[in-house]
Amino acid sequence: MSAVLSRKTFRPRLATLMTMLVVVFLLLPTIIVIPVSFGSEKYLQFPPKDWSLVWYRAFFADREWMEATRLSVIVAGLATLLATLLALPLTLVFARGKLPASGAIKALVLAPMILPHIVTAVGLYITFARWGLTGTVFGFVVAMAVLALPFLFLTLSAAVSKLDPALDMAAASLGASRFATFRLVTFPLLLPAILAGMAFAFITALDEAVVSNFLSSSISKTLMKKMFEDIDFDVSPIIAAVSTLIILATFVLVGVAQLVRTIQTRRMGKV
Amino acid sequence: MGGGEPRGSARSLEPLACALSETAWTFLPNRTVVMSGSEKNGPRTVMLRGGAVSVEGAKRHFGSVKALDGVSIEVAAGEFLALLGPSGSGKTTLLMTIAGFEMPDEGRIIVDGRDVTGFAPNARNLGMVFQRYALFPHMNVRDNIGFPLRMRGIAEGERRKRAEAALETVGLEGYGDRLPAQLSGGQQQRVALARAIVYEPPVLLMDEPLSALDKNLRERMRLEIKRLQKQLGITVIFVTHDQEEALVMADRIAVMDQGKLVQEGGPRALYERPANAFVAGFLGETNFIDGTMEGLEGEAGMIRLSNGARVSGRAPAGLTGRARISVRPEYIAVHTRKPEGFSMEVRLQEVIFAGASTIVLAEAGLAEPINIRVASSAALDGRLPGDPLWLTWRSDDACLFAA
Numbered sequence: 001m002s003a004v005l006s007r008k009t010f011r012p013r014l015a016t017l018m019t020m021l022v023v024v025f026l027l028l029p030t031i032i033v034i035p036v037s038f039g040s041e042k043y044l045q046f047p048p049k050d051w052s053l054v055w056y057r058a059f060f061a062d063r064e065w066m067e068a069t070r071l072s073v074i075v076a077g078l079a080t081l082l083a084t085l086l087a088l089p090l091t092l093v094f095a096r097g098k099l100p101a102s103g104a105i106k107a108l109v110l111a112p113m114i115l116p117h118i119v120t121a122v123g124l125y126i127t128f129a130r131w132g133l134t135g136t137v138f139g140f141v142v143a144m145a146v147l148a149l150p151f152l153f154l155t156l157s158a159a160v161s162k163l164d165p166a167l168d169m170a171a172a173s174l175g176a177s178r179f180a181t182f183r184l185v186t187f188p189l190l191l192p193a194i195l196a197g198m199a200f201a202f203i204t205a206l207d208e209a210v211v212s213n214f215l216s217s218s219i220s221k222t223l224m225k226k227m228f229e230d231i232d233f234d235v236s237p238i239i240a241a242v243s244t245l246i247i248l249a250t251f252v253l254v255g256v257a258q259l260v261r262t263i264q265t266r267r268m269g270k271v
Numbered sequence: 272m273g274g275g276e277p278r279g280s281a282r283s284l285e286p287l288a289c290a291l292s293e294t295a296w297t298f299l300p301n302r303t304v305v306m307s308g309s310e311k312n313g314p315r316t317v318m319l320r321g322g323a324v325s326v327e328g329a330k331r332h333f334g335s336v337k338a339l340d341g342v343s344i345e346v347a348a349g350e351f352l353a354l355l356g357p358s359g360s361g362k363t364t365l366l367m368t369i370a371g372f373e374m375p376d377e378g379r380i381i382v383d384g385r386d387v388t389g390f391a392p393n394a395r396n397l398g399m400v401f402q403r404y405a406l407f408p409h410m411n412v413r414d415n416i417g418f419p420l421r422m423r424g425i426a427e428g429e430r431r432k433r434a435e436a437a438l439e440t441v442g443l444e445g446y447g448d449r450l451p452a453q454l455s456g457g458q459q460q461r462v463a464l465a466r467a468i469v470y471e472p473p474v475l476l477m478d479e480p481l482s483a484l485d486k487n488l489r490e491r492m493r494l495e496i497k498r499l500q501k502q503l504g505i506t507v508i509f510v511t512h513d514q515e516e517a518l519v520m521a522d523r524i525a526v527m528d529q530g531k532l533v534q535e536g537g538p539r540a541l542y543e544r545p546a547n548a549f550v551a552g553f554l555g556e557t558n559f560i561d562g563t564m565e566g567l568e569g570e571a572g573m574i575r576l577s578n579g580a581r582v583s584g585r586a587p588a589g590l591t592g593r594a595r596i597s598v599r600p601e602y603i604a605v606h607t608r609k610p611e612g613f614s615m616e617v618r619l620q621e622v623i624f625a626g627a628s629t630i631v632l633a634e635a636g637l638a639e640p641i642n643i644r645v646a647s648s649a650a651l652d653g654r655l656p657g658d659p660l661w662l663t664w665r666s667d668d669a670c671l672f673a674a
Contacts (some may be wrong), residue, residue, distance in 0.1 A: 169372055170405035172392040173476075174466065175422035184418070188409050268408035268452050 030247065037240035044237055055241040065238065068226035072212075075137060075222065076205035079144030080198050086145070087152035088194065092186070095160045113150035117210035120147065125214040135217030143211050148201035155200065159193030192264045196257035203250050321349035321506040322383030322473025324369060329378035331364055331530075338364040339375065340530035346523075348383075348473075351500050351507045353521035355514060357553065361530040363478060366510045370476050371395050383473045393422075398467035398475040398505075403483055404459045406451040412438070412462050413447035419470040437465040440499070457488045464496070468503065475500075477509045481516065493519050514554045518542065526550050544585075548672045551597040558603075558641050561674055564594045571666035578636035580615040584669030593674040600644035602668035605631060606661040607650060614661040617641060621656065622648050633660055 032046060037055055039048025059065050090109070093099050112120050124143050125134065133139030163186065171181040209224040216225040223242070230239055324346040331339040338361050346352045354362040367373040369380055371392035379388045387395050406415050416437050417430035425433070431447075438444050441461040451459055460480060467475055480496075481489045497520045500507050511517050517524045518538040525535040526549075534546040545551035548559065562576040564586070572586025574596050584596045606614065617633035620640050629648040632640040641662065654660070 164403070164405060166401045166403060166405035167407060169370075169392070170399070170401055170407075171418070172372075173370060173395075173397060173399035174419035175393050175396070175470070176418070177393055180422060185407055189407075264409075267450055 033240045033243040034247070037237060037244040039237060039240075041237070044235060044240060055237040058236075059238050059241050059245075062238070065226060065242070068221055068223045071137070071140070071220060072206055072223035075140040075144055076202050078137075078141040079148055079205040080201045082141060082145040083148040083152050083201050084194065084198055087149055087156050087197070088190075091153060091156040091160045094157065095163075109153050110150045112147050117147075117208070121211040121214040124211060128215060134215050135220045137220075139215055140212065140222065143215055144205035144208060147208055147211060148204045151200040151204055152197040155193055155197035156190065159190050163189060192257070192260040195260050199253040199257040203253060206249070207246060320471075320473060321504050323348045323381075324383075324474055324506060324508065325381045326365065326369065327379045327381070329365065329368055329375040329380070331361075331368060331373060331375050337361075337530040339368065339378075341378075342527075342530070342532050343378075344525055344532060344535065346474075346506060346508060348506055349504045351497065351509065351520060351522045353517035353524045354508065354510045354527060355512070355517040355524050355554070356527035356533075357512060359529075360527040362510045362512075362527045364530075365527070366476055366478055366508060369474075369508065370397060370399055396470075396472050398470070398472040400460075400463050400467050400475070400477045400480045402479045404451075404463040404480075406459055406462055406466070408451050410450075411447065412443070412449050412451070412454070415451070415462060416447075416466045416469050419466065423470060433469055434465075437469040438462075440468070440503075441465045456484050457492065460484065460492060464499070468505065472505075474506045474508065477507060479510055479512070481511075482513075489516075496520065518554070524554075526553060528553075543668075545597070545670060548595060548597060551670060551672070555599060556642065556644075557597045557599050558639075560596050560598075560637060560641075562594060562596065564591045564671070572671045574671060576615075576637070578615075580635070582613055582615055582664075582669070583666035584671045585667055586671040587673075590671055590673060595672050595674045596669050597672065598664055598669040600630070600642045601628070602664050603641070603643045604663050605633075605643055605645060605650065606663065607654065609661050610663055612663070614663045617660050617662055619651070619654050619656055619658045619660050622651055622654075624648070633662065635662075 035048055036044055036046050038051050038053070039045055040050055040052040040054050041048065090105075094102060094106070099105065124146070128134045128139050128143070133142070167185055167189075168181055171185050172178075176184065207224060209228065212222040212224050213228065216222055221229070227239060227242060230236065326342055326344050329339045329342045330337070340361070342361070342365055344352075354365060356362045364373055368375050369382070371387065371390055371394075375388065379386055381387070382395065382397065407418065410418065413431065413434045416434035420430045420433060435444065435447060438446060441464050443458060443461050443465070446454070446458070446462075451462065454462065460483075463480070477496075481492055484492060493516060496507075509517075509520060521538060523535060524538055524541050526533045526541065528549055534541060534550045536544075541550060541554055545554060551557050552559065560576050562574040565573040565575050565581065567573070567586065568583065570585070571583040572590060572594075573581060573583050574594055575581050576596070582596065584598070586594075609616070615635060617635040620632040620634045623630040623632070628644050628646055631643040631645060631648065631651065633643060635641050643662070651660075
């Protein structure tokens with residue numbers, strides 16, 4: 001009896017400990033760049049001796065950094081849109097279950113997530129080089145959309161499978177066309193999942209390094225490519241400032257997506 | 272859930288009855304809604320004109336399974352028809368075929384004089400209530416009810432008024448701003464009902480709409496839906512596997528089995544005169560006893576049971592050889608002394624008090640004990656298991672079928 005009791009009280013403590021260890025080991029190395037970025041030294045230093053925003057100013061003032069950032073944001077945005085426009089109809093068709101060779105199509109869609117990025121990168125590079133797409137915005141967008149598609153597909157598939165098929169039938173029986181049903185019922189119910197998927201897709205496209213390294217040219221490079229180059233040449237704390245900004249953007253995006261989901265669940269119960 | 276119900280069923284229909292005389296709505300063939308009577312006087316209410324439905328030789332195969340094996344049925348305007356059968360009998364497929372979610376391989380569906388066989392569900396103008404209500408979870412009650420009106424191009428203000436009237440009809444006035452998740456199961460059921468009648472369809476299809484409710488609420492909703500249907504005059508086709516639900520609610524019951532319509536008729540006719548052993552066994556409780564036919568005596572057929580007893584029941588013409596008799600538990604009389612005429616001697620096995628009635632189990636040398644339902648077991652007081660009893664029934668109350 002006492003053994004059972006002690007085990008019961010022990011378990012939550014062990015779980016708490018494990019969680020804390022995971023947080024420390026996974027998160028700490030990442031967030032250590034945050035204090036580093038606010039230093040004023042010329043080198044990466046932890047803890048920083050004093051606090052300043054010089055490296056943020058340097059980042060925003062540098063034309064090359066700004067152009068790389070602009071390219072990455074544009075590419076990630078367009079790639080997210082493209083992947084969403086592909087993933088949404090695809091998941092809806094998959095849910096209806098009337099697609100021939102659906103297993104093969106699913107494997108193809110998910111492949112970029114499972115394959116090592118270097119394989120995808122080499123494949124895309126060889127193909128795009130032949131078509132003259134390397135270093136173009138269009139090339140980046142297509143490549144990043146391919147990489148982001150699995151995240152949207154998985155997020156949306158999960159949400160679509162939770163939709164009650166009777167809602168579609170109810171809408172039809174009440175006189176709604178397929179399009180009206182999509183616009184007024186399916187889409188609003190999927191919106192939180194779409195936003196969450198888009199957030200993940202955007203972050204994936206933004207911080208992808210391997211493929212963008214292959215596809216970048218000397219004049220048009222993404223933020224990641226620029227960061228790699230910078231680490232090679234001179235290790236300025238601008239890197240830490242950029243990393244901090246990326247962490248911030250990730251937290252905001254994921255946080256907003258999660259918030260929308262929480263609000264939906266609160267309002268409508270589990271959908 | 273029962274405690275959360277806001278209003279009694281009787282009260283909810285009062286405003287409807289008052290308003291019916293003031294305003295009349297008519298559905299014209301081109302699906303415009305015309306209102307006669309004064310718009311300003313009193314709240315407007317949903318009023319429907321029932322339409323007839325006829326299914327002609329509907330067949331639907333799924334691979335080798337015959338979900339519908341040539342079903343024909345006529346439903347009169349304003350009639351409440353229950354489609355009753357076990358799961359897999361084809362009752363839901365028939366409903367879905369009428370709704371347009373299944374296309375028949377053969378046959379025609381005619382609603383209100385219009386052949387709708389090839390129509391998409393959204394072009395059929397039918398009302399439908401689903402098993403789990405299927406309310407749109409992101410819309411409040413008013414928008415849910417207004418949805419079919421919106422699909423018909425009716426303006427926002429008008430939608431509000433008519434949604435409020437429909438809510439009143441189902442006894443939920445003032446609930447327009449709630450989300451479905453904030454309602455109890457019974458309230459969601461009412462909203463689903465309001466949404467399905469607010470656009471005044473000629474026919475309302477219901478797919479086991481009460482199966483998700485708890486027992487007390489289910490029994491109350493049975494009567495309420497029935498009363499609402501009579502008041503509105505709408506045609507209802509109601510799918511259920513619950514025979515009691517069918518008996519209580521329907522004007523007419525169609526019993527289905529293996530894709531075929533087995534028997535149709537009024538609840539009493541089906542209960543008292545089942546066409547075959549399947550209907551007798553599915554609708555209500557019964558005792559089946561096998562035996563051999565020994566000819567006719569007047570109108571009654573005589574059967575020699577496997578335990579040697581000779582009893583009688585209504586027999587179809589020309590029934591000979593192996594047969595089976597069906598006697599309902601409440602049609603059997605129990606005697607403690609041997610009565611005049613035919614009777615079956617049995618031994619008391621058990622007396623079980625079941626509230627409104629008492630179940631008596633009697634051992635008769637058959638595979639299973641005979642199940643008898645009596646209003647009171649006072650006559651059996653002092654009798655012990657193993658004591659002899661004699662059973663009788665009117666031969667008109669028992670049915671004979673070919674075995």
